[in-house]
Amino acid sequence: MKGSVAKEAPPDRLVIKDLTPEGHWARQPTEDEQKWLASIAKLSPEPYVLKAQLEADHEPTIEPILTRDADGWRANLYIGEIRHDGRTLVIQPRLGVETIMSWISTILNVQILPRTAEQSTGTTSAVTQLLAALWRASVLTAGQHALPRTGLKVSSNGLAVNGRLDVGATARRRASGHRDLVSTRVVRTYDNAPSRAVVLADRYFDHHLAGARWRGPRLDEQLATLRDATGSRPAKPSLHEIQRTRYSPITIKWRRAAELSWRILNKDPLGVAAEDESTHGVLIDVAELWELFVLHCAGLATEQPVRHGTTTQTSGHLARSTVNPLRTMGKLYPDVLVGEEPVTALLDAKYKRLGDWRGVDREDLYQLHAYSSTFGAPLAALAYPAMEDEEVPDFERNSPWQTSAGELSFLTLPTEKDACVAKLARWFGKGGT
Known part of the structure; x- marks a missing residue:
């Protein structure tokens, strides 16, 4: 009817950024979307989290996909896509795709040179780029010495x-x-289950990053060899086939690359039809990447031994029985331990903002104090990613904070490797910021 205004269809896509409260999102959720976000917050993230598998003994921190506080909704530890009840939530990295890619390069000591940021468009490109970066780094690391023969x-x-x-x-x-x-x-x-999974994952990214020079010459050469062996359209292997393949000590890393490829293929958030009402998606644990980035920067910032405290071999206990010294309770796993015996410093990485009104979470403060007293570390710190648009937080300006066990600091570390290493070196050397 002429002159009538058609009712605008409700949006089926909401794009937000992690570490960003609802008030700073590009648009405010509608009333209907508020209910939809509440239903997403009730979902367990475990079925959708795509582990980078950079360290086999690292257990992910399980937190809700979304939480709500005085500032409204905010994303927690994950970036990625979740399609739920016919709508899609896209969580992009506030720190930028290039920053997260640089962390992956630092963690694995593999240079990642995809040019997708310049050549890809659309709201899904950031998620796809990061998946491609994780996958590329995993395959390059696996192929450092041999292909999966x-x-x-x-x-x-x-x-x-x-x-x-x-x-x-x-x-x-x-x-x-x-x-x-x-x-x-x-x-x-080379025609085996790991190779077929990797070749199929390569086809997946080639389709979604059409025209982007994302592989690099070394990966191009490796994939050409595997494609010649498996054919361009191999049958998709099962996870069981990948896991039961016999690997040598030289090719064992191909198991991780193949499992990552299989998970990408089976959690594809872009392959779900718009009318599909099922819950489907993929999330990347950015807190894991931040933790491992801090670990590697710490290793470059000091000549002392640096250990990954979240391994099962390096743990402390909050209490020990005086009757039976073998009985303990409260295992503690700080992310980074510096020095052998005694421990000279420890760090715990926190992928959250230090500069907002909440400051240091009470649980994090108690956790850091427990680490400091248990390991006898004279220096202990929580390490947060620095935000370019924020001043140095008050908690950091007043660091270190003296306790009965030692000094506690709250550090906002640069997200670029060299600057992060330099700041940690100053903290290790001077005992402060």
Whole structure:
């Protein structure tokens, strides 16, 4: 009808940034979206979190995808996409795609050179770029020494033995009137479950990053070899096939790369039809990446031994029985320990903002004090990512804070490697900021 105004369809996509309260989102959620966000907050993130698997012994911190406080909704530790009840929530990194990629480069000591940021458009490009960066780093690390070649047992018939005589098969052939011999040999091949998973994941990113120079020459060369072996359209392997493949000490890292490839293929948030009402998506644990980035910067900032405290080999206990010293309670795993015996400093990475009205969370403060007293570290700090648009927080300006166990500091570390290393070196050397 002429002159009437058509009712605007409700948006089916909401794009937000992590570490950013609702009041600073690009647009405010509608009343209907508020209810939808509340339903997302009730979801467990575990089925959707795509582990980078950069360290096998690191257990992820399980927190809700969204929480609500005095500032409204905010995203927590994850970036990525969740499609739920016919709508999509996109969580982009506030620190930028290039920053997260640089962390991955630092963690794995593998240079990541995709040019997708310049050539990709659309709200999903940031998520896809980060998935591609994680996958690329994993494959390059796996292929540092060898490609995923495995042995394939091949049987052959003839008058001469080719390999090893198969006595049982030969006896059966002779019993049926044949005079030839059956022999077996092992042929080395790249056509296996890990290679097929990696080739298929490469096709996935090639489709979503069309036109982007995201591989680099080394990865191009490796993928060309694997494609020649598997064909351009191999059958998708199962996770069980990948896990039961026999790996050598040189090729064991291909298992992680193949498992990551399989998870990307099976958690594809871009392959769900708009009318699909199921919950589907993929999330990246940025807190894990920040923790490992801080760990590696600490290792470059001091000549003392630096250990990853979240490994099961490095833990302390909050209490020990006076009756039975072998009985303990309250295991503690700080992220970074500096020095052997005694520990000279420790760090715990927190992927959150220090500069907002909440300041230091009470639980984090108690946790840091427990770490300091348990490990006897004279220096202990919580390490937050620095925000370019914020001044030095009051908690950091007044650091270090004296306690009965030692000094506690609250550090906002630069998100660029060299600057982060320099600031940590000053803190290690002077005992403060």
